[in-house]
Amino acid sequence: MARSDVQLMLDVKAGDEQSFTLLLHRYRSPLINFLYRMVRNREQAEDLAQEVFIRVYRAREDYVPSAKFTTWLFRIATNLALNSVRDNRYQRMEISLDAPVTVDSEDGDEKTMDVAEKHPNIEQHLVEETRKKMIRHAIDKLPEKQRAAVLLHKYQELDYGEISKILQCSESALKSLLFRAYETLRVELAPLVAQHGK
Amino acid sequence: MESKIMGYLDGRLREGERLEMEKHLSTCAACQVRVSEFRAVNVLLDELPMIEPSAAFDIRMQARVAAEPAKQSWWAWFVPSPRIAFAASMLLLATVWLGSRPAEHPAIAEQDLPVVNSADYDVISSFAPLADLSQAASDDDDASDSNASQQM
Numbered sequence: 001m002a003r004s005d006v007q008l009m010l011d012v013k014a015g016d017e018q019s020f021t022l023l024l025h026r027y028r029s030p031l032i033n034f035l036y037r038m039v040r041n042r043e044q045a046e047d048l049a050q051e052v053f054i055r056v057y058r059a060r061e062d063y064v065p066s067a068k069f070t071t072w073l074f075r076i077a078t079n080l081a082l083n084s085v086r087d088n089r090y091q092r093m094e095i096s097l098d099a100p101v102t103v104d105s106e107d108g109d110e111k112t113m114d115v116a117e118k119h120p121n122i123e124q125h126l127v128e129e130t131r132k133k134m135i136r137h138a139i140d141k142l143p144e145k146q147r148a149a150v151l152l153h154k155y156q157e158l159d160y161g162e163i164s165k166i167l168q169c170s171e172s173a174l175k176s177l178l179f180r181a182y183e184t185l186r187v188e189l190a191p192l193v194a195q196h197g198k
Numbered sequence: 199m200e201s202k203i204m205g206y207l208d209g210r211l212r213e214g215e216r217l218e219m220e221k222h223l224s225t226c227a228a229c230q231v232r233v234s235e236f237r238a239v240n241v242l243l244d245e246l247p248m249i250e251p252s253a254a255f256d257i258r259m260q261a262r263v264a265a266e267p268a269k270q271s272w273w274a275w276f277v278p279s280p281r282i283a284f285a286a287s288m289l290l291l292a293t294v295w296l297g298s299r300p301a302e303h304p305a306i307a308e309q310d311l312p313v314v315n316s317a318d319y320d321v322i323s324s325f326a327p328l329a330d331l332s333q334a335a336s337d338d339d340d341a342s343d344s345n346a347s348q349q350m
Contacts, residue, residue: 017263024259050258058266196238
């Protein structure tokens, strides 16, 4: 039977390095995906994920299971991501207001020639890629705290209590964040929402 | 009503609140549209694919963990490193060894040494007590000497 997060972390505290590896494998993918959707840069997302795990590792001797491990993990991740987003925005403003904003190459982006080779149904594939870009763009446009709330709520499936601890706000404030975020998304994604309703 | 819409969509309302919401939705077209569109957004968000960690992620992570300082025990506070511990113990041993050695006679400078010319100074013939010695002791005297030495 798989050990719980708390038990694994207590074992890490006791000096069991293998338990840390198990925690790493359990959470590296959700963590990287959360950070990627926050900062929109794969390399940066992985750097931040490493930083999260290193901080967890360094804190192992003082670990006390006073909260869920995921709450702790994603609180560190959210703080790092929010700082990174703000730093990135500041750097872009410093470079030039006129320079085009380069968006990180999406994993789904492919060159036209590659698309033709890999996807016989090009039109369908391009439609799907366009939809994904619209959805990504809509999430990107959210203020960072609303974005974090949506990502934690939707993709990590954390409950309101956990998310409010991660974002350090009340549950009612969190529900308000989510409501405003979904309001923005339904406007940004109106063409797709309308298609969905048919 | 805004906060309850999210709870309603997530199925996290208490029974009484859920019934109240459904009653409201049955009469409010705007909220009905909003709930329907929020559900559509929720489904659209599922279309975003997950990305896989790069092949180098685990390798870099292991390297970073290996570079972290090892967990130190309580005595590490006194001895910050093995080299310092070794040097301190050698110094202690040297101090103890030096302290246990007998005290040596102080060296006498050459200029302080008296120059004695044996031709000018006949120690034996001028030694006064030798001149007062009587003849060689008899056997009786040997026995009395040994008793005296025992008493000492």
